[in-house]
Amino acid sequence: DSGVTQTPKHLITATGQRVTLRCSPRSGDLSVYWYQQSLDQGLQFLIQYYNGEERAKGNILERFSAQQFPDLHSELNLSSLELGDSALYFCASSVGLTLDEQFFGPGTRLTVL
């Protein structure tokens, strides 16, 4: 158990819908990262937050957004969902901004029908 929790574990929805994925980092970790893992794209970094502020952006679509709240949990919002958004979404956390180990949550499996 990494100490990172993600909810829900599974999510099934329809095209055009909007969903919110939630992540709680390990106690004491200030950085949260979101990744998308799919069969065709592999593991893609989406976005990073540190202590409530966005710090790095990867291959995140404009339909996707994220935020980190004062209690340091984070939410990833996916809107206007398409079939291709079906993937495993991972959250990871680390202590700070330097090369600290990232601890990954178990992931949320999103299926868009």
Next chain:
Amino acid sequence: AQSVTQLGSHVSVSEGALVLLRCNYSSSVPPYLFWYVQYPNQGLQLLLKYTTGATLVKGINGFEAEFKKSETSFHLTKPSAHMSDAAEYFCAVSKNTGNQFYFGTGTSLTVIP
């Protein structure tokens, strides 16, 4: 720009045999390098990392990797494969500032009894 190439998306070894998973990177500056393992239906777990210092890095579960700057490689090895080593392995690179990771496409390791 940085990228990571993992040669061989699938590797099979016999139990007790040497494990060699290949990773090459391209980076404009000396990077930090990581190997992560993903067991079925789980998130990623750090095996080992190279930041500075000794180029031979020892990790968990008997794995080690050697940073070879001249070859831009960071291959993962284990002298004797165990059935429990069957998993997906990801090589990742990061700049020496910030924490944005670039993952390789992964290598699926099968261990044959």
